[in-house]
Amino acid sequence: MTVRQPLPPDLFEELCPSSLVPFRFGDKWSALVIRCLEDGPRRFSELRVPLPRVTPKVLTQTLRGLERSGLVSRTAHADPASGVEYALTPLGRSLLEPMQVVYGWVAEHWEELLDAQERYDAPPLRSPA
Amino acid sequence: MTVRQPLPPDLFEELCPSSLVPFRFGDKWSALVIRCLEDGPRRFSELRVPLPRVTPKVLTQTLRGLERSGLVSRTAHADPASGVEYALTPLGRSLLEPMQVVYGWVAEHWEELLDAQERYDAPPLRSPA
DNA sequence: CAGAATCCTAAAAGATACTG
DNA sequence: CAGTATCTTTTAGGATTCTG
Numbered sequence: 001m002t003v004r005q006p007l008p009p010d011l012f013e014e015l016c017p018s019s020l021v022p023f024r025f026g027d028k029w030s031a032l033v034i035r036c037l038e039d040g041p042r043r044f045s046e047l048r049v050p051l052p053r054v055t056p057k058v059l060t061q062t063l064r065g066l067e068r069s070g071l072v073s074r075t076a077h078a079d080p081a082s083g084v085e086y087a088l089t090p091l092g093r094s095l096l097e098p099m100q101v102v103y104g105w106v107a108e109h110w111e112e113l114l115d116a117q118e119r120y121d122a123p124p125l126r127s128p129a
Numbered sequence: 130m131t132v133r134q135p136l137p138p139d140l141f142e143e144l145c146p147s148s149l150v151p152f153r154f155g156d157k158w159s160a161l162v163i164r165c166l167e168d169g170p171r172r173f174s175e176l177r178v179p180l181p182r183v184t185p186k187v188l189t190q191t192l193r194g195l196e197r198s199g200l201v202s203r204t205a206h207a208d209p210a211s212g213v214e215y216a217l218t219p220l221g222r223s224l225l226e227p228m229q230v231v232y233g234w235v236a237e238h239w240e241e242l243l244d245a246q247e248r249y250d251a252p253p254l255r256s257p258a
Numbered sequence: 259c260a261g262a263a264t265c266c267t268a269a270a271a272g273a274t275a276c277t278g
Numbered sequence: 279c280a281g282t283a284t285c286t287t288t289t290a291g292g293a294t295t296c297t298g
Contacts, residue, residue: 027290043259043260044261055291055292057262061290061291070244070245070248071245083260097234101230102230105226105227109220116197116198116220117198157270184271184274187270187272190270205280209279213280213281
């Protein structure tokens with residue numbers, strides 16, 4: 001079966017208006033790529049779907065970085081049609097939990113973060129006579 | 130008493146060779162600044178000690194960003210000698226735990242991360258005949 | 259399909275000097 | 279003391295085109 005969990009059309013839009021969130025994981029895309037691999041190995045082209053804003057070059061960069069850190073493995077199958085598969089290593093998988101904690105915190109405090117920014121950006125009103 | 134927990138001379142050196150760690154919190158310094166405020170309010174000049182590599186300009190920027198997100202508060206006391214104090218807000222404080230989880234993960238997997246990078250960077254040896 | 263190569267822009271960071 | 283103002287560098291990221 002080629003039936004896997006479908007990936008959303010734009011994960012960035014959905015998860016990470018990063019102008020708002022005061023932190024990401026290091027670079028712009030690594031965390032998102034990791035999440036895309038949560039449900040199992042994905043091919044390069046599969047990853048491009050939920051990350052339409054990432055150019056192939058940047059996606060490659062990101063994957064290389066994750067590979068270098070031992071979080072993601074890259075396997076080019078003998079069968080050419082299977083393409084190249086990226087998957088989380090055990091190490092990468094072990095990172096899911098800490099990440100979830102952070103995402104949980106963001107979800108929980110989303111409103112507060114928004115409010116704080118609005119207050120900060122608001123025109124400083126002085127003595128409303 | 131002005132006796133507070135002393136701050137280390139270079140937190141960046143100590144904690145975050147960020148070339149290694151595949152993630153930081155958004156920008157280069159925010160996470161570190163937050164950690165510096167863990168034990169209580171600090172003045173601008175106090176923060177400069179554990180972060181000697183941060184220029185005043187960048188430190189200001191970082192603090193403004195944290196303030197904007199509602200994580201840090203800035204209070205200029207009436208008493209000029211007390212200077213300006215930065216402190217974690219409750220929101221900022223609530224972030225400590227998630228951060229600790231991530232740092233814990235890094236600490237726990239430090240060796241693996243290092244090894245992975247060394248392997249990746251190593252000259253690709255082929256059939257050592 | 260899975261990228262590599264090239265070029266370009268924008269944003270973050272840093273150095274340095276100066277000010278209320 | 280707590281910044282601000284400039285200027286320059288660095289780096290990430292993106293657009294586009296091309297290739298094994």
